[in-house]
Amino acid sequence: MKEVVMIVRPEKLEEIKKIIDDIGCGGMTLSTVMGCGTQKGASAEKGVNEIKGYKTTINLLPKIQIEIVVDDQYVEPIIMKIREACASEHVGDGKIFIRNIEEAVRIRTGERGSRAL
Numbered sequence: 001m002k003e004v005v006m007i008v009r010p011e012k013l014e015e016i017k018k019i020i021d022d023i024g025c026g027g028m029t030l031s032t033v034m035g036c037g038t039q040k041g042a043s044a045e046k047g048v049n050e051i052k053g054y055k056t057t058i059n060l061l062p063k064i065q066i067e068i069v070v071d072d073q074y075v076e077p078i079i080m081k082i083r084e085a086c087a088s089e090h091v092g093d094g095k096i097f098i099r100n101i102e103e104a105v106r107i108r109t110g111e112r113g114s115r116a117l
């Protein structure tokens, strides 16, 4: 099993939700985050340079972070579809990170591994 973590533009949520539904993934975790990439947030988009009252020289832009845990064979198709939906000619399209997942447990039933997804 792998966890696919995607950090993308908030307006992409509906398209990504559809991609996740289409592959039959059981669930997702979504967080709203602030971040920057290579450009340290330098962009036409207005971000924030203060977090909890502390000033920073980094321009933080709002993104969504979506985490899904899937069987290994879905990782490459997901990457392809997310890129199709989110790649533009503008900086800030986001990133995808892949993590190994050791185990999954559905608490209600005790199912393990893929069956718990």
Ligand SMILES: Nc1ncnc2c1ncn2[C@@H]1O[C@H](COP(=O)(O)OP(=O)(O)O)[C@@H](O)[C@H]1O
Pocket: 007, 008, 033, 034, 035, 036, 037, 038, 039, 061, 063, 091, 092, 093, 094, 095
């Ligand atoms: N190396 C990284 N580690 C953790 N998060 C990152 C990293 N690079 C980018 N991100 C996250 O992804 C978001 C989008 O990054 P993006 O600007 O598209 O990357 P880049 O400028 O490097 O191409 C950032 O706002 C940040 O939340």
Ligand SMILES: [Mg+2]
Pocket: 036, 037, 038, 039, 040, 041, 091, 092, 093
């Ligand atoms: Mg960037």
